[in-house]
Amino acid sequence: MKKRMLSYLFSATILATSSAYADQALRDRANAIFKPVPDKLTEVAGEKIMPAQVELGHKLWFDPRLSRSHLISCNTCHNLSIGGGDNVQVSIGHGWQKGPRNNPTVLNAVFNAAQFWDGRAADLKEQALGPLQAPVEMNNTPERIEATLQSIPQYVEEFKNAFGGKNPVTLANAARALAAFEATLITPNAPFDRFLKGDDKALSKAQKEGLGLFMNTGCTACHNGVNMGGQAYFPFGVVKKPGADILPAEDKGRFTVTNTASDEYVFRASPLRNVALTPPYFHSGEVWDLKEAVAIMGDSQLGRELTDSEAEAITAFLHSLTGDQPRITLPILPPSSATTPKPDHELPAQIRVGAADTDL
Amino acid sequence: MKKRMLSYLFSATILATSSAYADQALRDRANAIFKPVPDKLTEVAGEKIMPAQVELGHKLWFDPRLSRSHLISCNTCHNLSIGGGDNVQVSIGHGWQKGPRNNPTVLNAVFNAAQFWDGRAADLKEQALGPLQAPVEMNNTPERIEATLQSIPQYVEEFKNAFGGKNPVTLANAARALAAFEATLITPNAPFDRFLKGDDKALSKAQKEGLGLFMNTGCTACHNGVNMGGQAYFPFGVVKKPGADILPAEDKGRFTVTNTASDEYVFRASPLRNVALTPPYFHSGEVWDLKEAVAIMGDSQLGRELTDSEAEAITAFLHSLTGDQPRITLPILPPSSATTPKPDHELPAQIRVGAADTDL
Numbered sequence: 001m002k003k004r005m006l007s008y009l010f011s012a013t014i015l016a017t018s019s020a021y022a023d024q025a026l027r028d029r030a031n032a033i034f035k036p037v038p039d040k041l042t043e044v045a046g047e048k049i050m051p052a053q054v055e056l057g058h059k060l061w062f063d064p065r066l067s068r069s070h071l072i073s074c075n076t077c078h079n080l081s082i083g084g085g086d087n088v089q090v091s092i093g094h095g096w097q098k099g100p101r102n103n104p105t106v107l108n109a110v111f112n113a114a115q116f117w118d119g120r121a122a123d124l125k126e127q128a129l130g131p132l133q134a135p136v137e138m139n140n141t142p143e144r145i146e147a148t149l150q151s152i153p154q155y156v157e158e159f160k161n162a163f164g165g166k167n168p169v170t171l172a173n174a175a176r177a178l179a180a181f182e183a184t185l186i187t188p189n190a191p192f193d194r195f196l197k198g199d200d201k202a203l204s205k206a207q208k209e210g211l212g213l214f215m216n217t218g219c220t221a222c223h224n225g226v227n228m229g230g231q232a233y234f235p236f237g238v239v240k241k242p243g244a245d246i247l248p249a250e251d252k253g254r255f256t257v258t259n260t261a262s263d264e265y266v267f268r269a270s271p272l273r274n275v276a277l278t279p280p281y282f283h284s285g286e287v288w289d290l291k292e293a294v295a296i297m298g299d300s301q302l303g304r305e306l307t308d309s310e311a312e313a314i315t316a317f318l319h320s321l322t323g324d325q326p327r328i329t330l331p332i333l334p335p336s337s338a339t340t341p342k343p344d345h346e347l348p349a350q351i352r353v354g355a356a357d358t359d360l
Numbered sequence: 361m362k363k364r365m366l367s368y369l370f371s372a373t374i375l376a377t378s379s380a381y382a383d384q385a386l387r388d389r390a391n392a393i394f395k396p397v398p399d400k401l402t403e404v405a406g407e408k409i410m411p412a413q414v415e416l417g418h419k420l421w422f423d424p425r426l427s428r429s430h431l432i433s434c435n436t437c438h439n440l441s442i443g444g445g446d447n448v449q450v451s452i453g454h455g456w457q458k459g460p461r462n463n464p465t466v467l468n469a470v471f472n473a474a475q476f477w478d479g480r481a482a483d484l485k486e487q488a489l490g491p492l493q494a495p496v497e498m499n500n501t502p503e504r505i506e507a508t509l510q511s512i513p514q515y516v517e518e519f520k521n522a523f524g525g526k527n528p529v530t531l532a533n534a535a536r537a538l539a540a541f542e543a544t545l546i547t548p549n550a551p552f553d554r555f556l557k558g559d560d561k562a563l564s565k566a567q568k569e570g571l572g573l574f575m576n577t578g579c580t581a582c583h584n585g586v587n588m589g590g591q592a593y594f595p596f597g598v599v600k601k602p603g604a605d606i607l608p609a610e611d612k613g614r615f616t617v618t619n620t621a622s623d624e625y626v627f628r629a630s631p632l633r634n635v636a637l638t639p640p641y642f643h644s645g646e647v648w649d650l651k652e653a654v655a656i657m658g659d660s661q662l663g664r665e666l667t668d669s670e671a672e673a674i675t676a677f678l679h680s681l682t683g684d685q686p687r688i689t690l691p692i693l694p695p696s697s698a699t700t701p702k703p704d705h706e707l708p709a710q711i712r713v714g715a716a717d718t719d720l
Contacts, residue, residue, distance in 0.1 A: 062441050070448055076431075081422050081693045088430055088703045096456035096705070277695055289698065330688045333441045335637055338649065343448045345456070 023200045026208060029215055035226040036193035037108060037186055037273065037323055044110055044183050045123070052162040057181025059158070059331045060174055065148050067138035069094055070343035074178065077131070078106040080328050083277030084185065089285035093131075094139035095347040100251060102285030107326070108273045110183045112230035117283045118254040119233060119268045124179035129171070142171045148341055149174060154334030187274055187323030195320070203320055210317025213310055218302050222269035228321065230271035236282070237265065239303035242296055246286045253283070276319045291315040383560045386568060389575055395586040396553035397468060397546055397633065397683055404470055404543050405483070412522040417541025419518070419691045420534055425508050427498035429454055430703035434538065437491070438466040440688050443637030444545065449645035453491075454499035455707040460611060462645030467686075468633045470543045472590035477643045478614045479593060479628045484539035489531070502531045508701055509534060514694030547634055547683030555680070563680055570677025573670055578662050582629035588681065590631035596642075597625065599663035602656055606646045613643070636679045651675040 043049060060066060064073045077091045078084050084105035091099040101117050109115065115127035131137040132145060149155045150169045159168040162177060192211075194202035203211065214220065223229040233254050236247050247265060254266040267283055280286065281293040294314045298306040306314070403409060420426060424433045437451045438444050444467035451459040461477050469475065475487035491497040492505060509515045510529045519528040522537060552571075554562035563571065574580065583589040593614050596607050607625060614626040627643055640646065641653040654674045658666040666674070 064439070064442075064446075069452070071436075071446070071452055076436075079424070081690055082424075082695075086424075086431070087696070088705070092429070092431055092705060098705070279696075288702065325692045327692075328690045330441055330690055332685045332687075335442075336447070336639075342648065345448070345452060345458070 020200060023208070026212060027196060027198070030211060031196055033215065033220050033224045034192075034196060034228060036196050037111075037188045037190065037226060039188045041110065041183050041186060044179075049180055049183050050162065052158070053177045053180035054184055056155075056158045056162045057177035057179070058328070059155075059333055060178055061181050062331050063333055065333075065336065065340070065343075066132055066140060066145060066174075067094065068140045068144065068344050069138075071345075072138050074106075074128075074131070077103050077137070080106075080185070080326060083107060083274050083325070084109075085278045087279060089280055091137065093137035094135065095345075097136040097347075099134075099136050101283045102280060104270070105274060105278050106182055106185055108186050108227050108271060109230075110186065111225070111227035112268070112271060113232065114268065117267050118257045120257045124182050125172075125175045128175040128178040128182075132171075144341055145171050145174065147339075151337050151340040152334050153337065185326050187325060190273070190323035191320040192317070193323065204316065206313050206316040207320045208317075210313035210315070211320075213314050214317055217298065217304055217306070217310075217314075219297070219314070222301070223272050227271035227273055229269040231269065233263070233266045233268055234301070235264075235266050237300045240300050241265075242300045246282055246284055246296065248284055251283065272318060272321055274322050274325075276322050290318060294318070380560060383568070386572060387556060387558070390571060391556055393575065393580050393584045394552075394556060394588060396556050397471075397548045397550065397586060399548045401470065401543050401546060404539075409540050409543050410522065412518070413537045413540035414544055416515075416518045416522045417537035417539070418688070419515075419693055420538050421541050422691050423693055425512075425693075425696065425700070425703075426492055426500060426505060426534075427454065428500045428504065428704050429498075431705075432498050434466075434488075434491070437463050437497070440466075440545070440686060443467060443634050443685070444469075445638045447639060449640055451497065453497035454495065455705075457496040457707075459494075459496050461643045462640060464630070465634060465638050466542055466545055468546050468587050468631060469590075470546065471585070471587035472628070472631060473592065474628065477627050478617050480617045484542050485532075485535045488535040488538040488542075492531075504701055505531050505534065507699075511697050511700040512694050513697065545686050547685060550633070550683035551680040552677075553683065564676065566673050566676040567680045568677075570673035570675065571680075573674050574677055577658065577664055577666070577670075577674075579657070579674070582661070583632050587631035587633055589629040591629065593623070593626045593628055594661070595624075595626050597660045600660050601625075602660045606642055606644055606656065608644055611643065632678060632681055634682050636682050650678060654678070 041049060061074045064070050064076075066073065072093060077086045077093075079086055084107035085103045088103075090101060091103045093099060104115075104117065109127075110124060113119070115121040115124060116130070121127040121130060132140050133142070146169060149159070156169055159173055159177075162168070163173045191202045191207070195208075195211075214223075222232065222234050225231050236242065236253070241247060252264045254263040254268075255261070257263070270282075275281075276290060279290065280288045281290070282296075287293045287296065291311050295306055295311045298304045298311070401409060421434045424430050424436075426433065432453060437446045437453075439446055444465035445463045448463075450461060451463045453459060464475075464477065469487075470484060473479070475481040475484060476490070481487040481490060492500050493502070506529060509519070516529055519533055519537075522528070523533045551562045551567070555568075555571075574583075582592065582594050585591050596602065596613070601607060612624045614623040614628075615621070617623070630641075635641075636650060639650065640648045641650065642656075647653045647656065651671050654671045655666055658664045658671070
C-alpha cells in the first residue's frame with residue numbers, strides 16, 4: 001500500500017515536472033515573439049504622457065459636441081464598455097450612414113505602428129483627425145470644432161493648463177489630448193500575459209495547445225509583439241484570396257494610401273489583444289464567429305486547412321488575450337454657452353465616399 | 361475717530377442683521393413651497409431600492425444591445441455627462457429618425473408624479489418600456505430584448521440575483537432594474553438647496569431677487585415641490601398661446617392620453633432642477649436661451665411681461681438649481697454569445713408615427 005502510494009507520488013511528480021518543463025519551453029518560445037501589455041504607460045514615442053492632457057482628453061472622448069450633430073462622441077463607436085469598438089459590421093455615423101470598414105478597437109491602439117486598417121495615420125494624434133471630419137462619421141470641420149471648444153469657458157481653461165502657449169484651443173491640441181487619453185486605454189494582466197510572466201496556471205490545457213499551434217502554424221509571422229499584430233502590412237489572401245463577401249473587390253486597402261500595385265488588398269495585420277470582445281471580424285466585418293475567422297485565416301494566409309480541433313484550440317488561446325478593461329468614470333462635461341454652434345442633423349449636401357474620407 | 365468707527369460698526373451690524381432677517385423670511389417662504397433634493401433615496405413609493413437591481417440597471421443603462429441597432433443605449437439620449445438629456449431639439453433615434461418632442465432629463469425624474477411630457481407613464485418602470493420599443497427610438501421588441509438578455513450568461517446570472525423567481529430574465533424586470541438605477545440619478549446639494557437649509561451665502565443677491573420674483577409672480581403655481589415641477593398638468597398658454605413655432609398645432613399633448621377636450625395642449629409642468637444644463641427648452645425644443653424661455657413663460661402662463669431685469673434675475677435663480685451631478689463609472693458589459701440576436705440597422709418597414717409611439 002505504502003509502496004503503491006510512493007510510486008503514485010513519484011509518477012505524479014515526474015508528470016508535474018515534465019509538464020512544468022513543457023510549460024517553460026512554451027513560455028520561452030512565446031517570450032521571444034510576444035510581450036506582455038505593461039501595467040501603465042508613462043510615455044509614447046519618447047514623449048511623456050501629461051496628466052492634464054489625459055484629463056482633457058477624457059472629457060473630449062465623451063463629448064458629443066465634437067460631432068456636427070452633437071450626438072456622436074468618440075465613445076459612440078469606440079465604446080469602452082464593450083472592448084473599445086462597436087460590435088457591428090461597419091460603424092454607423094452622421095445621418096445613419098454606413099462606414100466602409102469594421103471598427104478597430106481603441107484598446108492598446110497606442111502599441112500599433114500606424115493607425116487605420118490601411119495605416120494611413122502615423123499615430124493616434126493623426127488618427128483622431130479622421131473620424132472628427134469624415135462626412136460618414138462625425139461630419140465636423142476644423143473651424144466648427146475650434147469654434148465649439150472656444151465657446152466653452154471651462155475647455156478654454158483646460159486647454160491652457162494642458163498645453164500653454166498663446167492660442168492653445170486648436171484642433172491639433174484636441175487631437176493631442178485625445179491621443180494622451182487613448183494612451184491610457186491599455187489592458188494589462190490578460191491570462192496570456194500572466195503565463196508569459198511565469199504563471200503556468202494562467203492558461204488552460206487547450207489554451208497552451210492553441211498557443212503552440214499559433215506559433216507552429218505561422219500565425220506569428222504577422223501577429224507578434226505586444227499587440228500581437230498592428231506592426232506591418234500583409235495582403236488579405238497571402239496564399240488564397242477569400243470570397244468576395246469577406247474581401248469585397250472595391251476596397252483595395254493600403255493601395256489607396258500608397259498607390260502601389262503590390263499594395264492592392266493589403267491591410268495592417270489586426271492586433272489580436274481582446275479579440276474575443278470585438279466581433280465581427282476582418283475589415284469587412286463579415287464574420288461573427290471567432291473560430292470561423294481563425295479557420296479563414298489559416299486557409300487564406302497560411303494555406304493550411306486547420307482541423308476543427310486545431311481551430312478550437314487556437315480560439316481558446318485567443319480568449320486568453322482579454323486583459324483588464326480600463327475602468328473609466330463618465331466625465332461631467334462643461335456646459336455650452338450662447339456662442340456654441342448649434343447641433344446640425346442635416347445630411348451633408350455632397351456625401352463624399354471613399355476610404356480616404358473615413359476613419360477605419 | 362473712535363466714535364465714527366463705532367457708528368460704522370453699528371450700521372453694518374444693523375444692515376447685516378436686517379439682511380439676515382430678509383434672507384430668513386425668503387427662506388421660510390421658499391421652504392413652504394419647495395424641498396431640497398435628498399442626498400440619497402433608499403426607497404421609491406414604499407419599495408426599497410435593491411443594490412443588485414441598481415447594479416444590473418447600471419449595466420443595462422449603458423447597453424446598446426437593448427436597441428435593435430446595437431448602437432443606441434439609454435445613455436445615448438439621456439446622457440449623464442451633460443445633465444441627463446441630449447441637448448438637441450428633438451431626440452434622434454433608429455435610422456436617424458427625429459422624435460416628436462424634446463428629451464426630458466432623467467436626473468431627479470424619480471420625483472415626478474408621472475413620466476413623459478404628457479404623463480402617460482405612471483413611473484420610471486413604465487417609462488422605460490417606451491423608448492426601448494418606439495420605432496423612432498431604440499426600435500426593439502419585447503421578444504428580441506428578452507432573447508438578447510437570455511443569450512448573455514452573465515446577465516442571466518445577474519437577473520437571478522436581482523429578482524429571483526423561476527424566469528427572471530424578462531423585459532418587465534429589465535425595466536425594474538433600469539428604474540432602480542434611475543432612482544440613484546438625483547442631484548443634491550444645489551446652491552438653492554444649501555440656501556433652503558440655512559446657508560445665506562449659497563445664493564447671490566441676484567439669485568435671491570430671482571427667487572423672490574419666482575414666488576411673487578406665480579411661477580410656483582406649477583413649479584413647486586422637490587423637483588420644482590413634474591407634479592401636475594397645465595395648458596401651455598394658460599393666459600396666452602405662444603406662437604406655432606413654440607407650440608406646434610399638431611402636438612396636442614395630454615389630449616392624446618385622456619382624449620378629453622380640456623386636455624388639448626396640456627403638458628406636465630417641466631421640473632426645473634438642473635434646467636441650466638438642459639437646453640433647448642419646451643416640448644418643442646425651440647428655445648435655446650433660458651432667459652428667453654423665462655420671458656415666454658411669463659407671457660404665456662402668467663400674462664405678465666417680465667422686464668429684462670426681472671427675467672435676468674429669475675434666470676440667475678434657475679442657475680442655482682444645478683446640483684451635484686451623479687458620478688458614474690462606465691460599466692464593463694458582459695459579452696454577447698453565439699445566440700445573441702445580431703444588430704439590425706434597417707429602417708422598420710412601416711415607420712409608425714404619433715406621440716404614443718415615442719418616449720418623450
